[in-house]
Amino acid sequence: MTAPLLAVRGLGKEFALRDGPFGRVTGTVKAVQDVSFDIRRGEVVGLVGESGSGKTTTGRAILRLTDPTAGSVRFDGIDVTALPRRDLRALRRRMQIVFQDPFDSLNARMTAAETVGEALTIHGLARGRARRDRIADLLARVGLPPAVMDRHPRAFSGGQRQRIGIARALAVEPDFIVADEPVSALDLSIQAQIVNLLIDLKQDLGLTLLFISHDLAVVEHISDRILVMYLGRIVEAAPARRLFAAPRHPYTRALLSAAPGVKTAARRERIILKGEIPSPIDPPSGCVFRTRCPIATPACAARVPPLTGTADGHAVACLQQTSE
Amino acid sequence: MADAPPLLRVRDLRTRFTTDAGTVRAVDGVSLTLRRGETLCVLGESGSGKSVTGFSIMNLIPAPPGEIVGGSVLFAGRDLLALPEAEMQTIRGNDIAMIFQEPLSALNPVYSVGEQIAEAIRRHRGGTRRAARARAVEMLATVGIPEPARRARDYPHELSGGMRQRVMIATARACRPKLLIADEPTTALDVTIQAQILDLIRRLQRDTGLAVLFVTHDVGVAAEIADRIVVMYAGQVVEEAPAEALLADPKMPYTQGLLKSVPTPGEDGRLPMIPGQVPDPLRPPAGCAFAPRCPHADADCGAAPVALEDIGGRLVRCRRWRAIAGAAGREAAA
Numbered sequence: 101m102t103a104p105l106l107a108v109r110g111l112g113k114e115f116a117l118r119d120g121p122f123g124r125v126t127g128t129v130k131a132v133q134d135v136s137f138d139i140r141r142g143e144v145v146g147l148v149g150e151s152g153s154g155k156t157t158t159g160r161a162i163l164r165l166t167d168p169t170a171g172s173v174r175f176d177g178i179d180v181t182a183l184p185r186r187d188l189r190a191l192r193r194r195m196q197i198v199f200q201d202p203f204d205s206l207n208a209r210m211t212a213a214e215t216v217g218e219a220l221t222i223h224g225l226a227r228g229r230a231r232r233d234r235i236a237d238l239l240a241r242v243g244l245p246p247a248v249m250d251r252h253p254r255a256f257s258g259g260q261r262q263r264i265g266i267a268r269a270l271a272v273e274p275d276f277i278v279a280d281e282p283v284s285a286l287d288l289s290i291q292a293q294i295v296n297l298l299i300d301l302k303q304d305l306g307l308t309l310l311f312i313s314h315d316l317a318v319v320e321h322i323s324d325r326i327l328v329m330y331l332g333r334i335v336e337a338a339p340a341r342r343l344f345a346a347p348r349h350p351y352t353r354a355l356l357s358a359a360p361g362v363k364t365a366a367r368r369e370r371i372i373l374k375g376e377i378p379s380p381i382d383p384p385s386g387c388v389f390r391t392r393c394p395i396a397t398p399a400c401a402a403r404v405p406p407l408t409g410t411a412d413g414h415a416v417a418c419l420q421q422t423s424e
Numbered sequence: 425m426a427d428a429p430p431l432l433r434v435r436d437l438r439t440r441f442t443t444d445a446g447t448v449r450a451v452d453g454v455s456l457t458l459r460r461g462e463t464l465c466v467l468g469e470s471g472s473g474k475s476v477t478g479f480s481i482m483n484l485i486p487a488p489p490g491e492i493v494g495g496s497v498l499f500a501g502r503d504l505l506a507l508p509e510a511e512m513q514t515i516r517g518n519d520i521a522m523i524f525q526e527p528l529s530a531l532n533p534v535y536s537v538g539e540q541i542a543e544a545i546r547r548h549r550g551g552t553r554r555a556a557r558a559r560a561v562e563m564l565a566t567v568g569i570p571e572p573a574r575r576a577r578d579y580p581h582e583l584s585g586g587m588r589q590r591v592m593i594a595t596a597r598a599c600r601p602k603l604l605i606a607d608e609p610t611t612a613l614d615v616t617i618q619a620q621i622l623d624l625i626r627r628l629q630r631d632t633g634l635a636v637l638f639v640t641h642d643v644g645v646a647a648e649i650a651d652r653i654v655v656m657y658a659g660q661v662v663e664e665a666p667a668e669a670l671l672a673d674p675k676m677p678y679t680q681g682l683l684k685s686v687p688t689p690g691e692d693g694r695l696p697m698i699p700g701q702v703p704d705p706l707r708p709p710a711g712c713a714f715a716p717r718c719p720h721a722d723a724d725c726g727a728a729p730v731a732l733e734d735i736g737g738r739l740v741r742c743r744r745w746r747a748i749a750g751a752a753g754r755e756a757a758a
Contacts, residue, residue: 150614150615150616150617151614257701258470259701260701287469287470287641288469288641288642288643288682288685288686289469289681289682289685289697289698290701291685292685292687292695292696292697292698293697293698293699295687295694295695296694296695296697299693299694300694314614314615315615315687317686317687317688318687320687320691320692321687321691321692321693321694321695322692323692340692341692354616355615355616357619358615358616358618358619359615359644360618360622360642360644360645360647360648370619370623372616372619372620372623373616373619373620375570376584376586376587376617377614
């Protein structure tokens with residue numbers, strides 16, 4: 101078995117809460133706690149969770165856009181977490197990110213060609229005529245005609261801006277892309293176009309992708325494997341099909357049941373969870389989901405359930421599911 | 425039952441916005457009816473005119489740049505568009521309540537949520553301050569807010585998005601309206617919280633016989649809550665049918681494409697998609713607005729406006745729906 105392209109071990113991120121005139125630390129937000137997973141070359145892994153699950157922070161910590169406070173990230177043998185800041189630029193050539201909001205993430209003063217070409221210049225990848233040809237190629241790859249090269253972001257729709265964001269990420273021929281809610285801000289008909297583009301790019305270029313989303317159904321369409329996060333921790337990990345066919349964590353089950361879908365909408369019985377996601381400043385002891393869990397027992401408060409896997413690659417962090 | 429006059433009858437509503445770049449016909453001849461106890465979903469993507477329709481019914485279009493230029497909104501027999509603003513204010517809140525995607529913008533940040541609900545109760549129903557406060561706490565309990573007496577003293581920013589939406593529903597409920605206009609009320613919420621709020625709206629409706637006009641972009645949410653669905657595209661109604669019929673057998677190619685592009689749990693791979701994008705609202709096509717993206721369009725579709733056709737209990741705006749349904753039937757039989 102070859103080594104994974106990305107190996108995340110015990111990743112943690114805490115933010116200090118400051119208050120008062122002298123910025124005294126009054127608490128810590130435990131955004132990500134003890135997160136471990138691998139991504140193989142050419143694999144698309146979906147990371148699913150609601151607000152406060154830590155999914156975005158996990159993606160950013162992997163790229164060192166925020167510095168993790170615990171654990172390690174190894175990328176193709178390089179310890180990303182130990183890398184000095186000055187070496188990050190070389191790493192960014194190999195690891196890219198696509199953001200949720202195509203309106204905020206593009207510079208309004210830069211044309212499509214300048215946005216896509218910027219990375220080529222920074223990394224000294226192409227100049228002059230070759231640079232312009234390369235930009236045209238990249239735009240064609242994401243379904244945009246060369247005619248758009250000299251237009252500014254305001255001339256583009258949301259879907260077109262997201263295509264430019266993807267072309268920008270592809271410009272440096274990265275080995276790995278984190279896509280953070282890339283379709284959440286888009287209308288349904290445009291969302292399908294962008295998901296299909298990413299599926300095509302995965303097939304044509306062998307992209308390795310961490311696809312972060314709150315929408316389980318979208319994630320399943322594109323992912324080989326799915327990780328479900330809740331309040332900073334991974335609660336279930338499984339091959340995409342398996343997660344839908346046989347979800348094991350009570351949170352995953354509730355999430356699947358709560359997601360409104362057209363073809364399953366025959367007013368079925370749903371699992372409606374009580375209450376809201378607790379504060380990550382003071383997460384519940386033991387299992388983080390136990391305060392909303394329909395099958396929790398007093399034992400669930402006593403210790404954090406380990407993510408326990410079976411041979412088929414399906415892992416779940418739930419005492420009730422693993423003690424059966 | 426079918427003979428009972430509808431609670432709300434919107435006829436040929438037209439709302440436009442004037443900008444430096446030109447005039448946008450945001451709502452372009454929309455007609456709707458809504459009966460007591462019914463939930464009608466107005467389903468559409470960005471720019472379809474679905475939200476402007478809701479605000480036009482409430483006569484809440486900011487002028488300028490907006491203007492309601494035609495049509496009527498008959499509510500319990502009165503044309504809301506012809507009422508003086510003072511009378512309209514009595515109707516808003518008393519007879520018609522509205523909830524929004526972001527409740528924070530509709531709540532006053534400097535009053536506790538209990539005071540705000542009590543104020544709404546006193547404004548619309550009268551009574552003492554003390555009685556109104558007690559009723560406000562009661563209302564918070566009925567919308568599933570834990571420790572309602574304590575929460576009543578909280579300020580809006582101290583509550584989560586889901587709790588704020590519950591407060592909005594409590595305020596709406598306190599005045600016993602006949603009609604609730606809900607504009608994307610669950611769009612900003614997490615899916616497990618969304619399920620709670622949809623459940624709450626359903627229960628409220630069952631208990632009080634409220635009619636709900638539910639504006640959403642989310643096909644799944646519409647499938648979840650609607651009795652009937654109206655699909656809007658580029659300012660016009662393009663299809664209307666009972667929810668089950670529309671979801672099982674959409675007739676208009678846009679509705680067909682929209683339903684197909686919803687990702688289905690249990691499937692993977694490429695999604696069926698609608699190519700292209702919505703027309704520029706400043707330069708709407710002469711004919712069917714969907715024709716440039718439609719896989720079934722012929723040369724005539726783009727030439728002249730297409731009327732909304734009554735095809736027996738449902739409406740469709742498409743010249744070719746018979747041919748499309750026939751071809752699909754032959755394909756299924758083959």
